[in-house]
Amino acid sequence: MKLFLDTADIQEVREIKAWGVLGGVTTNPSLCARVGRDPIQVVKEILAEVEGPVSVEAVSLETEAIVEEARYLASLAPNVVVKIPVTPEGLAATSRLASEGVKVNMTLCFSVNQALLAAEAGATYVSPFLGRLDDVGWEGMGLLRDVVAVLRTQGYGTMVIAASLRHPLHVAEAARAGADVATMPFEVFQKLVRHPLTDLGVKRFLEDWEELHRSLGRKL
Numbered sequence: 571m572k573l574f575l576d577t578a579d580i581q582e583v584r585e586i587k588a589w590g591v592l593g594g595v596t597t598n599p600s601l602c603a604r605v606g607r608d609p610i611q612v613v614k615e616i617l618a619e620v621e622g623p624v625s626v627e628a629v630s631l632e633t634e635a636i637v638e639e640a641r642y643l644a645s646l647a648p649n650v651v652v653k654i655p656v657t658p659e660g661l662a663a664t665s666r667l668a669s670e671g672v673k674v675n676m677t678l679c680f681s682v683n684q685a686l687l688a689a690e691a692g693a694t695y696v697s698p699f700l701g702r703l704d705d706v707g708w709e710g711m712g713l714l715r716d717v718v719a720v721l722r723t724q725g726y727g728t729m730v731i732a733a734s735l736r737h738p739l740h741v742a743e744a745a746r747a748g749a750d751v752a753t754m755p756f757e758v759f760q761k762l763v764r765h766p767l768t769d770l771g772v773k774r775f776l777e778d779w780e781e782l783h784r785s786l787g788r789k790l
């Protein structure tokens with residue numbers, strides 16, 4: 571499973587990239603608003619840092635306008651993936667864009683049938699939003715499992731991005747469910763690596779190492 575960062579913050583991108591585990595980036599209009607800078611400039615900066623897929627959302631609502639906007643976004647770099655919500659207009663735009671070779675990530679997916687439609691339209695990725703379903707008392711992980719199972723059973727090549735992840739358990743469960751990608755906020759990425767026993771173990775090893783050198787009468 572690839573690990574993507576869900577952000578429009580270039581500093582966060584640089585930090586996780588430095589770990590050597592950054593598979594790609596997903597952005598959305600709300601994440602861009604949080605950063606508060608020209609979104610196209612921000613996207614260009616991210617594209618300059620990231621080799622993997624970078625999802626950038628089209629905000630148009632009508633089919634023709636979505637197609638035009640997506641073509642522009644896709645022209646920014648070969649690794650741009652255009653995020654398009656699963657709506658009738660979004661599906662129409664996606665099937666046209668897919669036939670032109672534009673990669674689409676169908677977003678705001680909350681049901682198996684929406685995922686099925688996205689796959690049928692030729693989307694490269696579909697993003698079930700787990701956390702937002704959990705927020706309203708539905709089981710987001712159940713949706714992810716169903717989407718993965720249905721797309722595999724039916725033989726679609728569309729990859730599944732576990733999105734709207736809130737905590738490390740979501741990430742481990744998404745991997746177990748067979749998601750192709752998990753995209754998560756910076757804070758969740760940081761929590762993946764932290765374990766108190768790792769920190770304690772490092773501290774103890776260092777103390778023992780120092781003690782050994784003291785007993786041998788050597789400097790470290």
Ligand code: G3P
Pocket residue numbers: 576596597598697699701702733734735753
């Ligand atoms: O990639 C999906 C994500 O951007 C939505 O996350 O946390 O706003 O539900 P969230």
